[in-house]
Amino acid sequence: MKRRRHIIVYILACSLLVPACTLGQFTAGKPAGPDITSEPAIIVSASAAPEVLMNGDTLRLTVATGTPGLVVTADLSALDSTRPGPVSLSETPGGIYKTVLDLSFDNTAANGMKTIPVKAVRAGGGEAAETTARVELNNPPVRLDPVPPDDDFSGQTLDPHKWSRFTENGGTVTTDGRLVAATDGKASFSRAMIESVRSFPGDFDVQVEFAAGPDWGQAATGDMDAAVLGAHIGKYSFEIIRLDRSPGEGGTDIIFAWSDYFTSKQETLTAALAGRFRLVRRGTRLYFLADLGKAWEVVGKMTAPDGPASIYLGNTSADAWMTCTTYFDNFHVNDGVTAP
Secondary structure, eight states: OHHHHHHHHHHHHHHHHHHHHHHHHHHHSOTTSOOGGGSOOOOOEEEEESSEEOTTOEEEEEEEOSOTTEEEEEEOTTTOTTOOSEEEOEEETTTEEEEEEEOOTTOOOOSEEEEEEEEEEETTOOOOEEEEEEEEEOOOOOOBOSSOOOBOOOSSSOOTTTEEEEEETTOEEEESSSEEEEOOTTSSEEEEEEEESSBBSSOEEEEEEEEEOTTOOOOSSSEEEEEEEEEEETTEEEEEEEEEEOGGGTOOEEEEEEESSOOOOEEEEOOOSEEEEEEEEETTEEEEEEESSSOOEEEEEEEOOSSOEEEEEEEEEESOOOOOEEEEEEEEEEEBOOBO
């Protein structure tokens, strides 16, 4: 009798477990529903703005998929020769992916309509979705004087047809196969600058090399504008500066884009003692670039007024009481015609 009772209990237990196990198969494993992770990704649309760009402009690329968690990339190599590899887009709500970037001033791609291939794939792999966006690259032709006012400062004196000095409180400017600008540490404020005799009435692109002298160092007070490339436009100054700040001013060494016309602070930390500066004007936009050994990078952008621009370079001790020597070489005009 006991054995028969045990058999009945066993059968009842099994009859209860089988539906539970069957239910578990459908609730945990969900074989009845589709596995969306294995489905191919879908791109709804891809757009690029603005429709026409030139070097230095900002490209905004937007890809709509409606699906979160995708890996979305774009190939910009046809548009910008400095970007040979795929560029990743960042995910935003709603399965929309975006990137914002500037076309390099070193871009050598030819003008014309450009196709940007776009690819989207699920993070776990699978079939990718592909589409394209289109924009036009339209860089203006380079315009130069018959003899551009380039200068390697190889003479024993400053060329008066190209430059005039503007120095203050003991600052000096000399040449010895390069330009040597030196402030006077006996004065709180001292300036050693040269300014172009001719000006640029329109767009321009100029650059110069700079290097630290033996007396570079952190200012005890104020700021040491150790290397400056600037443009005077009307009554305003626009400068890219290798700046040494005193402890009271923050104590950091930076590359600084500055103007008394535009109040935004645009800077990047650096310990570089040599490099290249570059100023580019396109219409009313002014770009401040630095190359500290790798490539040109945009430090800042500003809106500038219309009008002729004269170029200047040198250094300034601003309440720093410092003697500072800076070497400049190979001033070069990449683009732009000048006028007296």
